[in-house]
Amino acid sequence: MKRTALLLFCCLLQAAFSFAQQKPNIVIILSDDHAFQAISAYGSKVAHTPNIDRIAQQGVIFNRGYVTNSICGPSRAVILTGKYSHKNGFKDNDNSRFEGSQDSFAKQLQQNGYQTAWVGKWHLGTKPQGFDFWQILPGQGNYYNPDFIMMDSSKERREGYATNLIEDIAEDWLDQRDSSRPFCLVIGHKATHRAWEPDTADLNLYDNVQFPLPHNFYDNYANRPAATGQDMSIEKTMTLDYDLKMPGKNSRGNTARMNAAQKARYNAYYDSVAADFSRRDLSGNALTEWKYQRYMRDYLACAASLDRNIGRTLDYLDQHGLRDNTIVIYLSDQGFYLGEHGWFDKRFMYEESFRTPMMMRYPGVIKPGSQSDAMVMNLDIAPTLLEAAGAAIPPAMQGQSILPVLKKGKGREAMYYHYYENGTHSVSPHFGVRTERYKLIRFYERSDAWELYDLKKDPREVNNLFGRKGYEKITAKLKAELTSLIRRYEDTQAETLL
Ligand code: SGN
Ligand code: CA
Numbered sequence: 001m002k003r004t005a006l007l008l009f010c011c012l013l014q015a016a017f018s019f020a021q022q023k024p025n026i027v028i029i030l031s032d033d034h035a036f037q038a039i040s041a042y043g044s045k046v047a048h049t050p051n052i053d054r055i056a057q058q059g060v061i062f063n064r065g066y067v068t069n070s071i072c073g074p075s076r077a078v079i080l081t082g083k084y085s086h087k088n089g090f091k092d093n094d095n096s097r098f099e100g101s102q103d104s105f106a107k108q109l110q111q112n113g114y115q116t117a118w119v120g121k122w123h124l125g126t127k128p129q130g131f132d133f134w135q136i137l138p139g140q141g142n143y144y145n146p147d148f149i150m151m152d153s154s155k156e157r158r159e160g161y162a163t164n165l166i167e168d169i170a171e172d173w174l175d176q177r178d179s180s181r182p183f184c185l186v187i188g189h190k191a192t193h194r195a196w197e198p199d200t201a202d203l204n205l206y207d208n209v210q211f212p213l214p215h216n217f218y219d220n221y222a223n224r225p226a227a228t229g230q231d232m233s234i235e236k237t238m239t240l241d242y243d244l245k246m247p248g249k250n251s252r253g254n255t256a257r258m259n260a261a262q263k264a265r266y267n268a269y270y271d272s273v274a275a276d277f278s279r280r281d282l283s284g285n286a287l288t289e290w291k292y293q294r295y296m297r298d299y300l301a302c303a304a305s306l307d308r309n310i311g312r313t314l315d316y317l318d319q320h321g322l323r324d325n326t327i328v329i330y331l332s333d334q335g336f337y338l339g340e341h342g343w344f345d346k347r348f349m350y351e352e353s354f355r356t357p358m359m360m361r362y363p364g365v366i367k368p369g370s371q372s373d374a375m376v377m378n379l380d381i382a383p384t385l386l387e388a389a390g391a392a393i394p395p396a397m398q399g400q401s402i403l404p405v406l407k408k409g410k411g412r413e414a415m416y417y418h419y420y421e422n423g424t425h426s427v428s429p430h431f432g433v434r435t436e437r438y439k440l441i442r443f444y445e446r447s448d449a450w451e452l453y454d455l456k457k458d459p460r461e462v463n464n465l466f467g468r469k470g471y472e473k474i475t476a477k478l479k480a481e482l483t484s485l486i487r488r489y490e491d492t493q494a495e496t497l498l
Pocket of ligand 1: 032033071072073093123140194345425
């Protein structure tokens with residue numbers, strides 16, 4: 001009897017030991033402002049992202065991945081904490097400060113035996129906590145020869161292109177980690193953030209492509225005061241000098257950081273674009289459309305380096321025998337407008353910025369080539385990681401693990417969104433709800449208006465149905481749904497605005 005008990009105990013111990021060994025490693029690749037419309041796996045006919053597509057092909061692609069607050073710092077804070085902005089305190093880039101002492105998936109993973117690291121763009125103001133190693137860009141950082149903030153607070157300038165350098169730092173950390181323990185590494189890329197400065201190797205990659213204008217490129221914003229009031233249009237906001245590198249006061253600001261070889265290649269390229277531009281003597285719509293073409297070329301050239309470096313991450317995992325026991329998640333901090341509504345930038349609860357590219361490879365758990373239409377959010381990343389690591393999900397986390405969602409094929413019925421920033425790009429604060437078919441948005445502060453969309457009939461969101469005859473019932477239903485989500489997530493400020 002005693003011997004049987006001992007044997008059983010030994011078996012259990014062994015099982016527990018091998019379970020501990022089997023905790024999956026985690027790599028999260030987090031890009032900045034990378035639109036799903038710019039990814040071939042999402043159906044882009046013009047963009048080539050073979051390495052991002054690899055993650056989709058070998059795992060699951062989420063066709064309905066969304067963010068709770070479409071802007072950089074806030075999205076990162078949501079990913080870290082698994083909580084909405086009003087709970088984690090980081091509501092906007094302008095006025096918020098991330099309180100690093102709060103709980104996060106990184107701290108929970110550390111407590112469960114993981115080594116954790118964050119490299120690259122961080123953009124939360126305060127120093128990272130919960131990471132055994134970090135090396136981050138100050139604020140937005142620079143594309144060329146960027147500075148990095150080291151763990152002792154000193155700054156180090158690195159020669160090269162940000163996307164390559166961030167991957168180098170990530171690989172260096174992987175090389176020297178303790179390989180007897182599982183790891184969680186976040187690779188935070190600066191690409192494809194404004195002002196879209198490509199690597200010199202990629203400058204002319206898309207020169208021969210003519211980009212089709214999105215159907216609502218010439219949106220007139222009728223019946224939508226917040227969309228009318230924004231300052232993020234290609235026509236009016238996007239500048240020829242700063243954004244598109246044509247001659248002018250703010251032309252090619254970052255060449256100041258470049259070395260002679262970088263500057264020579266960069267200037268040679270944009271000088272020839274500028275000469276052609278000057279010959280064309282454009283105005284009106286022709287000028288706006290020229291800007292759009294240039295914007296797309298620079299943006300996708302930046303994305304090419306991003307994709308190539310994601311390929312390096314995947315190759316590293318393959319070459320070091322880590323592929324089968326490593327979860328890889330790719331997502332952007334939010335989506336981005338590539339000319340839809342005539343815009344660049346993000347912020348609005350309209351699909352292009354509310355949605356974000358999201359995909360996940362998890363060998364042995366997720367069937368390669370899976371597609372998911374479940375409504376999932378960046379809020380769900382933290383609980384998903386904790387479940388995969390076999391760790392308890394703290395009740396204060398508001399997201400839900402995606403793993404059971406993948407098994408059932410069904411996510412939430414409705415999603416809650418709240419955007420706060422009231423500054424750069426003049427987008428009115430707003431909150432709202434999206435269901436399978438409808439979206440109800442309440443703008444406040446800068447604009448005071450409601451919007452209602454039937455996404456089935458109007459996927460481009462140009463026809464605001466709020467207040468229209470015949471929509472009373474659905475409006476009441478959505479308001480009830482919105483109220484219930486606001487109460488569930490305890491967004492007391494929004495509750496006063498219903
Ligand atoms: C900067 C950009 C904006 C951008 C915000 C937020 N202007 O202010 O266009 O919306 O960052 O971006 S720039 O002149 O500095 O390029 S975020 O990704 O950090 O949220
Ligand atoms: Ca961003």
